[in-house]
Amino acid sequence: MLLGYLVVWLGCAFALGAVVAYALSGRKPHLIRWGRGLFWGAFLMILATEAVLQYALITGRYDLQYVFSFSERSLHLWYKIAGAWAGQEGSFLLWAIWTGIYGLVLMRTAGGYERWVMTLYSGLVLALMGILAYQSPFAPLPKPDPAPAVWPPQDGFGLNPSLENIWMTIHPPIIFAGFAALAVPFVYALAALWRNEYYEWVIRVRPWAIYATTMLGFGLVLGGYWAYETLGWGGFWAWDPVENTSYFPWLLMAAGVHGVMLQINRGRMVRWNPLLLAIPFLLFVYGTFLTRSGVLAEVSVHSFDALAKSALGILIGMLAGGVLVTLGLWVYRYRQMPLPAPDMTKGFSREAALRWGIALLSISALISLVGTSWPLIAKLFRGQAAALQPEFYNQVHIPWIILTAIVAAAAPMLGWRGMTLDQILERLTKSWVLAVLTGFAAFWYGFREPLTLFIVVLLAFVAFANLGAIWRRAQVGKGKGWQAWLRPAAYGQALAGLWQARYSMGGFLTHFGLAVGLIGLILSYAYEVKQQVVVEQGRDTIAFGYRWRYLGMTGNEKFPGDPMRDKFNRVRIEVASHDTKFIVEPRFYQFQRGGEVSNVVWPHIVRWWDHDLYVSFFAPPQVSADPLTLRLHEKEKGKVGDYTIEFKGFETAGAMGQEGFRAIAVARVSHPRWREPVEVAPFRLMDRSGIIPIPVPLPDGAQILVGQMDVSRRLVEFQLIMVPGKPETNPRWVIPLEVYYKPFTILVWLGPPLTLLGGLLAVVRRARAVREGVRKLTPEWDDTAPSLAQEQARVVL
């Protein structure tokens, strides 16, 4: 695919040109227009790369390694398109696309910072295109030796079926939107250090930092939804290295957002902010290195391909260079940086709360970083890899979440200047009372474990405190008694108030959503009930207060005898209690390629307002080799599976106790699929070696035999042996279900969208405030007056 290589290399050339033009534009200002043009060129080449890859995927160029590996003819068009980010190369391309898009916005909005940020940013684009040049999605498929008869192959290996679902088309683009956005604060921080300017940049970087936190956070949540909906292990989050590598940059960027707030509002954090905003991007690059280089291959449940050497080299170069330059520049500039404004707070203040918030977020990021790197650290220093059990993160997050919740609940109610304890208590009373009431409700519902209950109350406190802040901003209910709410018009006014105040409620909304989502996550995890429910065909099972009955597999018709080969095979189970009845249909499918069998599971989730019933598998469905058994007295009739057996009577042949003696049980067997019942006479034969049961075949190929008999009580145990693989015998399935009862997952779905909305509102507000903020910072008569600028910076934008 020569065209593909060509556009990637052209992209490299344009990006390099942009770096040079922007770097020189300080001396020759006209070059800035060249820089812009060349950056546009690089961006178009990134788009062209994607277009060529899409063309190859859609038209099925299976002579390309990438297309062969991640696509196939029978794939739906959507998944052919999504194949563009199914692999390593494609996800770098996705990263490059978002980077390009943000670059165009950055170019137009960076104002006086354009020259510096765009030089660095173009360098990043160059590095990404460089990785794509060495780890090309257009590499040809290597021809095996000896060459097969048909070459190139006419069909691809196909997308992994567990990726074939709606989340595959949503989650990667969103999370890369977050990842790529981390680069903007990084270049701003470096540019600020480079220019030795510490006020304007925070105003410019603020919307970007909020945007990056919002998108990355939402991407993480979508990943959790994906895992919950499709992977079948019953949870949203598992502390897997891949998850962690996006979690700690997110935490630190969230800390950065609060750092910027502190600087703009209070003139604090001036010297730390460049570091705080640069590091998340470096952490992300480090995470990419961890997960793509194969160093974690032993530890993670994800499997990774190592990158090509040269591409990995660029990545390591980016990381090492980034860390060295950032730290070096920061240390070098530290003494020249202006001092932060003095701490003028008294007692409890919003400023103190923010400082605590930043500290807590940073500490948590550090712990997760060390934890995720632990296998690597252990290997480097002790020569032996070691894994950290995911339980570690759960344990350390308990005290963490308690402290963070206290801070996050208090912050919106506190004034900047500080308040006395009495004032705080007065302000927080309402939300605290509501939180405690929530706690009582939870206790009444059955959530009684003290620690969990305490954390839930704290998080409810956060939710109500932030809701209260929104309430006040919107001036809902201001100066009105409760009677006012009897008039319908009051609700209209309240909505109008909310609409009016929409842009100023962003931050509060994000915290509200986070608290709600976390309550759901904690309850659904702590009060999860998990049980293995083995449902056998023809034999009901009782679990979770329901009766579970196997109905069949939907894949049966297309693939007689082996329904699990059907891609859309669902295992139908009827679940019933005394007052309700429903069918669960978890999906199970085995796909075979080249002699290897791979299982694809899609759990079935039944949702109620207060809990989910989550049905997955803990092992593939099995064909039971065990016989169906039925004990019958003489003249008795019974049903086992679909068979009806009537025990007509005993007969004997031969001399009792002698070799050749037969004890015969005459029975009449019927089955709905047979035209008429059959009469059979299975018997137990006295042999030299003992008594052996002799089976008799039934019309459908199954066999009936006499297991045990008690002649004196006229009791016989009939056994039916199924013949697996023979469709007409209707093999008896054993379905090993793993069933979870998970309370209040609904909150996990309700909270994060609100956080997303809040984050985006805040982005809009802060982006609009950039121009105004910068104007206030730079009075025409003097644009290098830090003390004045510092004062001005405190104006709430």
Add this chain to the structure above:
Amino acid sequence: MKLNTAILLVLLLAGLAFTVTAFIQNTSPYVKVSQLAQRAENVHVALKPLKETIQFDVRSMTLTFEGEDETGKVKVVYPKGKPNNFEMASQVVVIGSYRDGVFYAEDMLVKCPSKYQGTETAQGR
């Protein structure tokens, strides 16, 4: 301010102590089969399951198999069913303890075919 600093310090130290304790409790080393005799409790072992030794009892949902690494073979008992894609796995990581010649796995990691799965398997065909 002094009181604040003291509180902060105490909190930090307590947090650090807690984190380190949790850390030590939850660290489980990767060992090779030959090392199991020395370190038997709560370890990770990366094994290649030997296909012909895999047995699965439907009734008790117990999986038994022999696995090997470059230092030796060990019998593994896993009572929690057969993980998806177990047959396909070229390598599994078992987590648990070793007693009387048998490794009792409490948990098992099977490489899940994620989006990073890829080209090596494809080349084989």
